[in-house]
Amino acid sequence: MERLNYDVLKRSGYKGYILENAPEKILQFGEGNFLRAFVDYWFDMSNERAGWNGKAVLVQPIAPGLAKQINEQQGLYTLYLRGRENGEKVDRKRVISSVSRCLNPYEKADYDAMMEVAVSDDLEYIVSNTTEAGIVYDPACGKDDCPPSSFPAKLTQVLYKRWQAGKKPVVILSCELIDNNGKELEKCVKQYIEQWGLEDDFAKWCGECTFCSTLVDRIVPGRVKDPAEAARLDEENGYHDELVDVGEVFGVWNIEGPAWLEEQLPFKKSGLNCIVVPDVTPYKKRKVRILNGAHTGFVLGAYLAGFDIVRDCMHDEDVKGFMNKMLHEEVIPTLPLDKKDLEEFASAVEDRFNNPFVDHELMSISLNSTSKWKARNMPSFLDYIKINGKLPVCLTMSLAAYIAFYSNDVQELTDKGLVCRRPKGNTYTVSDDRWALEFYWEHRNDTPEQLVHAVLTNKQMWDQDLTEIAGLEETVLADLKKIRAEGAKAAYASCL
Missing domain, CATH: 1.10.1040.10 (N-(1-d-carboxylethyl)-l-norvaline Dehydrogenase; domain 2)
Structure with a gap:
């Protein structure tokens, strides 16, 4: 059976929403099941409902990851949202097309590609879920590491490159499961600015970036574990999908940020369960x-x-x-x-x-x-x-x-x-x-x-x-x- 991609999907007879080409507006650190069933789903729904017209470039936080599989499927994957809603059993299928590609920054060409995204005029948001251990300041990370091992150090490099190119500040949405995730990430970035001796003007520019602490809530079991069920789904879909993802129907995203952000984000216009509040506590x-x-x-x-x-x-x-x-x-x-x-x-x-x-x-x-x-x-x-x-x-x-x-x-x-x-x-x-x-x-x-x-x-x-x-x-x-x-x-x- 053929592997999922845009041509295969068209031939399969899939009738759902698909967006094949759009500007890359998101740089996303993390390519695992949760982000793909949560953040990328939300932006995919926004493309359909609000005409947001954006794609995400995913980045592997660590060397082993899903870049190869994601790129072979041109960013496409099948998401099943399953559970109960208002007492009724729900099993929804959606092919997600909000992802353009995935980069492995531990390969030099992909590291350079990440920096190209950093200076893009299209870039609006940086999103992360690098696990609870991801937002950590590691003083062993150097300014010229290619890449540094810690996520906050990679982010500091990305922001520095963007500032050097004279580009506008961005909104950073942290989804790690720690208290005050956005504030903790910003604190790590400031530590690298000081450690690496970066310019005061860059530090001021970083202060104009919007670091948001967020609270995410969706249970994501992830991959279909039963081989028989996986084979049945492939047969029903008319394609083979290495990246099938499964999450519960319920989902809520609370974002701590300024009032203007709720209007800038496409979620409110899309009728999604997301609010921007002064304090997420x-x-x-x-x-x-x-x-x-x-x-x-x-x-x-x-x-x-x-x-x-x-x-x-x-x-x-x-x-x-x-x-x-x-x-x-x-x-x-x-x-x-x-x-x-x-x-x-x-x-x-x-x-x-x-x-x-x-x-x-x-x-x-x-x-x-x-x-x-x-x-x-x-x-x-x-x-x-x-x-x-x-x-x-x-x-x-x-x-x-x-x-x-x-x-x-x-x-x-x-x-x-x-x-x-x-x-x-x-x-x-x-x-x-x-x-x-x-x-x-x-x-x-x-x-x-x-x-x-x-x-x-x-x-x-x-x-x-x-x-x-x-x-x-x-x-x-x-x-x-x-x-x-x-x-x-x-x-x-x-x-x-």
Whole structure:
């Protein structure tokens, strides 16, 4: 079967939107599944809906990458957005044509090509997702490295080349999963300017570039893993695609930037779920406390109750009801955003968790739950108490479920983690920081009273003594005993 390219696509009978030629307006560091299912999809939709008429030049952040495959397919790839939307099953296919080519800057010709894009009059945006480790200042990177190893150093070279050519400043959209990603990237660039002794006028010009911190939200499983399904899709499409990408239907992009940027970007005109705001922090808080907090808040007890996949939990009225009560009655009232927006976001969470195409395992979500509960659930827990003067029923139960998960019939402590036994008989391995695992191992023979007291007074876990919160120790103890005696499902049901 022929490999996907423009000629093959035309012969395949594809009826969707395609843009074969357009100016290269984006330089994108990162060519992986996420950016192709998120950023490049957004610009592709903008080409269709808003006539934006732009393409992205992708750059491999590291030497091994997808440049060869992308270029062989002339930038084309098939994207499937799958999941649930408003309770309905969705499986959408779209061939993305917003990518022109991909460069490997570790080859001299492609490095030079990257610098040609840097000085182009068409260039408007630089986008990046170089993983959480990508935005790092490495003093070993030199001004004349070809290329330097770190992404911020490459970016500094690109911006310097553009300034030297007398071109206008650009907008930089950072999508890495770290706090204040845009600010951290700008800080690294400033460090290289100082280290390399670059001109003050260049530093001033860089200050006129718009470094945006952004919050991205879309689950992207990526490639089709089942060979039989991949073969079936190729057969249906009439071409072979090495770069098939799969993401969930839900997607939101919050960009921290000046008000004018919302009008300049094509997303608002395209009706896409993107807003430009002065501060992205409240939206990060929304995601962490609602989406991530929902996961950590219910999955540990759900696993003890016999569930293995997130989707299956959404088909159980007790577990789903527990999650929804926690979100709508205990978490949302503590958040500083429009309540309608928060309610809609929380309602979308249920659809996202009920995705029929994604088998999201509870055990994978359980990793490092000590720090996750502290970061995702404790802020809502403490804010609820501050506002209402009483304990939140579901969040308190979720704390008891966390303790139960880490202490259920402890078997042994191995290099891989703490081995416990589930009520239905099989063992499972708790993965967390070593000190946390050693704590539960040392307390494996405690009475429930001793264990709850030891956990709640552990300042290394919580940065405070939680027994000082009125009624918490007694309530968590009662909840833990209920989970152990009646099962986590019954304990969750008791909260409703």
